[in-house]
Amino acid sequence: MLETHAKYNIGQVVRHRKHPFRGVVFDIDAEFSNTDEWYEAIPEEARPRKEQPFYHLLAENDQTYYVAYVSEQNLIPDETGEPVGHPDLPDLFGDFQDGHYPLEYQLN
Numbered sequence: 001m002l003e004t005h006a007k008y009n010i011g012q013v014v015r016h017r018k019h020p021f022r023g024v025v026f027d028i029d030a031e032f033s034n035t036d037e038w039y040e041a042i043p044e045e046a047r048p049r050k051e052q053p054f055y056h057l058l059a060e061n062d063q064t065y066y067v068a069y070v071s072e073q074n075l076i077p078d079e080t081g082e083p084v085g086h087p088d089l090p091d092l093f094g095d096f097q098d099g100h101y102p103l104e105y106q107l108n
Helices: 036-040
Strands: 012-015 024-028 054-060 065-071 075-077
Touching: none
Parallel strands: none
Antiparallel strands: 012 024, 012 075, 024 054, 054 065
């Protein structure tokens, strides 16, 4: 059995290492759990390893809000101390405090 430990926590604000977006973690897969089509759509030279945690994010960039699925190797902590403006945040989390969002809804 594969044992993994997630580096980031639900409610934590993170940013992508290479692309200009940030988001709030709302779910974590211990290893890749998306479709093969999704994975193969990533250019081969940029594909992350499947054997690592993958994070579901309520994400934002300068243009829009969306849900992102990102490997642990492509995330870094967000050090801005700024809240995320995703409109779905109140559905899952309480108010931004001390750099993170407290979970207000039990997922599983």
